[in-house]
Amino acid sequence: MLLRQRVVQREIDHWQDNGLIDRSTADRLRSDLEGRGGNVRVVETLVVMSAMLFAAAILIFVAANWEAIPRLARCAMLAIVILAANIGGASQMVRGNRHVAEGLWIVGAAGFGASIALVGQMYHLSGDAAGAFLIWYVATAASALAFSSRALSAVCVGLAVSWLAAEASQTFSIFSTYAKANHLYPLLLVGAYLVSFRTGSVLARHAALVALVFYFIWLFDDWGVLFAVGLLIVSIGLFVVAIRMPDPLDRIVRLNGGLPVHLLLYAILAAAMLHSEWYEGVELAALAAVLLALLVGVLLVGGRESRAVRGLVYTAFAAELSFVYVKMVGSMLSTAGFLLVAALAFAAFAFVVSRFERRFAVEAAT
Amino acid sequence: MTKLPRFVLVAVAISLLQIAFIGWMVAGRAALLRDGTDVTLAVEPIDPRDLLRGDYVVLSYPISQLRGDLAPRGASGGDTIYVRVGPGENGTFQPVAARLGSPPEAALGDGEIDIRGTVRRSEFGSVHSNFGIERFYVPEGAGRGIEEDMRQDRFEVVLAVGKDGSAQIRSLLHEGRPVYSDPIF
Structure with missing residues (x-):
């Protein structure tokens, strides 16, 4: 919040200096801005962070398998933690202390996960760490729904990722032996996304969309170039739609206008996948040319509306050029290929610059 | 209110x-x-750590890797496998037969019992399987000592095996005496 406040503060100064608003209006705006307060957020974050530390302490305590406390007593302790944290959270929520409630619910969810781990430890169950995460996910999603807990809906995304990691480590590696993509993972993310509609956690939605990247990598390993091409086309297409019709789309996904950035990230991921297959000779040159052209297109379509999109485009552009440069130098390819790509890139860049200058000129004139 | x-x-x-x-x-x-019915198996060791459940000793059994005639043909990762064990020399059980999908057809011999597991992989005629009993969780730091002892001493595991073939570790025996036992029902 503080960053946004500073930006608005500067705008108010600017309006006052230019005589757009008078002194008293400016002062009232300033005091309203200060009244919103930026400190509450910090406190909330600290409470949730402390809850996460406490949760980790419970989990590691169970893992330590300390003999001084009999296992059954540890089991009972965890049952008390679950009850006390959930009930305490509910009563704090009723009293209006949302962040304390969220913190307690996180502790409650950790208590449940720790209980599953403890049972596994007590009975020496060797299998299925992934199964444990799945049960944990379901229980946490149920709690998130019951309590409308923002924090727990974000925890669900984390548990989905943990499930994927456990599943992948059980089968050695995502990238080698177990190439078949596991389609339960996106379902878990969709589940967390739906839960977040009830809890109202935008953070959980962003996290779910970022976490989807792991699934894409898995699919790429499974289906190869075809998937990367598809991902590139679909995400660029959706990007254009998301920029052109922000309102109806955002009413569905409810990301506060963040959807285009996610789609652009997917497109950049797809480009990286394609480069992992096509990294030399004509293939590299052709792909680099197409990607640079796409970046220019993205900049023209969405660069004006979003600073994040502009930043991503510049980063991707620099990465693309560096990749091409390193590859060309490293593989001692014919100079012609390098010149071709460089020429295309520079032409594209010049095109962008001239288009922008013209646009700025038009805007300045009107 | x-x-x-x-x-x-x-x-x-x-x-x-x-x-x-x-x-x-x-x-x-x-x-x-x-x-469950008690079954004693000989074991071989190692010693890693699990993020949530803590230190454990990895256990491997005569039934974990089946070779030659005992190994069922056509096994692949994920298949259900039933391994029939019977009392052998020095009190431990040895595999006598194995079958994929369902227990071996022949009637159970004296003292024999079927243990159900999942095939992990199959290569060069030998079948590697898991039975959910491959880890023995120990207090923090205790695993290393057990692992060292395992290199020289005799270790066995007593299992409780249910009628459906599911197996559960009852205790880990070091020269016939239980290591770290704490009654749990």
Whole structure:
């Protein structure tokens, strides 16, 4: 919040200096801005962070398998933690202390996960760490729904990722032996996304969309170039739609206008996948040319509306050029290929610059 | 004030459901220990750590890797496997037959029992399987010592095996004496 406040503060100064608003209006705006307060957020974050530390302490305590406390007593302790944290959270929520409630619910969810781990430890169950995460996910999603807990809906995304990691480590590696993509993972993310509609956690939605990247990598390993091409086309297409019709789309996904950035990230991921297959000779040159052209297109379509999109485009552009440069130098390819790509890139860049200058000129004139 | 009890009731219900689930897991395992048939297997060791459950000793059994005539043909990762074990020399059980999908057809011999597992991989005529009994969790730091002892001494595991073939570790024996035992039902 503080960053946004500073930006608005500067705008108010600017309006006052230019005589757009008078002194008293400016002062009232300033005091309203200060009244919103930026400190509450910090406190909330600290409470949730402390809850996460406490949760980790419970989990590691169970893992330590300390003999001084009999296992059954540890089991009972965890049952008390679950009850006390959930009930305490509910009563704090009723009293209006949302962040304390969220913190307690996180502790409650950790208590449940720790209980599953403890049972596994007590009975020496060797299998299925992934199964444990799945049960944990379901229980946490149920709690998130019951309590409308923002924090727990974000925890669900984390548990989905943990499930994927456990599943992948059980089968050695995502990238080698177990190439078949596991389609339960996106379902878990969709589940967390739906839960977040009830809890109202935008953070959980962003996290779910970022976490989807792991699934894409898995699919790429499974289906190869075809998937990367598809991902590139679909995400660029959706990007254009998301920029052109922000309102109806955002009413569905409810990301506060963040959807285009996610789609652009997917497109950049797809480009990286394609480069992992096509990294030399004509293939590299052709792909680099197409990607640079796409970046220019993205900049023209969405660069004006979003600073994040502009930043991503510049980063991707620099990465693309560096990749091409390193590859060309490293593989001692014919100079012609390098010149071709460089020429295309520079032409594209010049095109962008001239288009922008013209646009700025038009805007300045009107 | 009417809102307080209802929201708290939801919290109680959620907590009790979670605790009941944990209780159900415990009850299932305890029942297996109570009613299962005891089977003793020889073991071989190692010593890593699990993020949530802590230190453990990895156990490998004569039934973990089946070779030659014992190995069922056509096994692939994920298949269910039943391994029949019977009492062998020096008190430990040895595999006598194995079959994919269902228990071996021949009638159970004296003292024999089937253990159910999942095939992990199959290569060069030998079949590697898991039975959910490959880890023995120990207090922090205790694993290394057990691992060292395992190199020279005789270690066995006593299993409780249910009628459906599910197996549960009852205790780890070091020269015939239980290592770290703490009665759990």
